[in-house]
Amino acid sequence: MTDDAEGLTIWMTGLPGSGKSTLAGILQTKLRSEYHRRVELLDGDEIRKGLSRDLGLSKEHREEHARRVSFVAKLLSRNGVMSIVALISPYRASRAEARETIGPGRFVEVYVKASLEECERRDPKGLYAKARRGEIGNMTGIQDPYEEPTEAEIVVDTEKGSPSECAEKILGSLRKMGKL
Numbered sequence: 001m002t003d004d005a006e007g008l009t010i011w012m013t014g015l016p017g018s019g020k021s022t023l024a025g026i027l028q029t030k031l032r033s034e035y036h037r038r039v040e041l042l043d044g045d046e047i048r049k050g051l052s053r054d055l056g057l058s059k060e061h062r063e064e065h066a067r068r069v070s071f072v073a074k075l076l077s078r079n080g081v082m083s084i085v086a087l088i089s090p091y092r093a094s095r096a097e098a099r100e101t102i103g104p105g106r107f108v109e110v111y112v113k114a115s116l117e118e119c120e121r122r123d124p125k126g127l128y129a130k131a132r133r134g135e136i137g138n139m140t141g142i143q144d145p146y147e148e149p150t151e152a153e154i155v156v157d158t159e160k161g162s163p164s165e166c167a168e169k170i171l172g173s174l175r176k177m178g179k180l
């Protein structure tokens with residue numbers, strides 16, 4: 001199958017607690033109801049319960065996790081199904097590899113941006129607190145690095161505006177890029 005304008009992958013990267021899953025959920029709902037698109041949500045946490053259940057949090061395993069997710073997104077995208085990926089994907093090289101795997105024309109990187117201080121204040125899963133207490137390791141932002149995107153087509157600052165405003169901003173940018 002050749003390129004299909006419908007099969008876009010929206011790759012959302014950002015620190016834990018930055019708002020990837022929140023925005024991905026809103027985007028999925030809106031893309032279905034307002035844009036009548038077939039959309040699959042690939043959330044890193046969910047995929048770790050299945051396809052990536054054998055993987056841990058080392059650099060190699062995080063890279064492998066991103067590789068598996070990008071493979072699934074590629075299959076969906078080339079068959080006209082839109083994918084929304086919500087994955088910390090902390091390593092720049094992994095994201096570049098995903099872009100190549102999926103195809104640069106079908107890949108849009110969205111940096112879901114919030115400061116570490118704000119993410120730690122939100123701490124929706126209580127993981128920052130656990131990491132600070134030394135109960136868990138390999139927490140991105142605390143013990144593990146997060147390499148800020150330099151190639152992102154869209155940057156959304158989730159400290160400025162509500163989730164629905166941020167989701168609208170992403171949709172507006174995609175429209176301007178001719179992707180919707």
Ligand SMILES: Nc1ncnc2c1ncn2[C@@H]1O[C@H](COP(=O)(O)OP(=O)(O)OP(=O)(O)O)[C@@H](O)[C@H]1O
Nearest residue numbers: 016017018019020021022122124158161162163166
């Ligand atoms: N503008 C915003 N956009 C998204 N989330 C926001 C915004 N403002 C506040 N929040 C809050 O920030 C939190 C983000 O949590 P969420 O689970 O979406 O993060 P995540 O990036 O998916 O984290 P993880 O990588 O750990 O899965 C939620 O509690 C959400 O309500």
Ligand SMILES: [Mg+2]
Nearest residue numbers: 020021045086
């Ligand atoms: Mg999440």
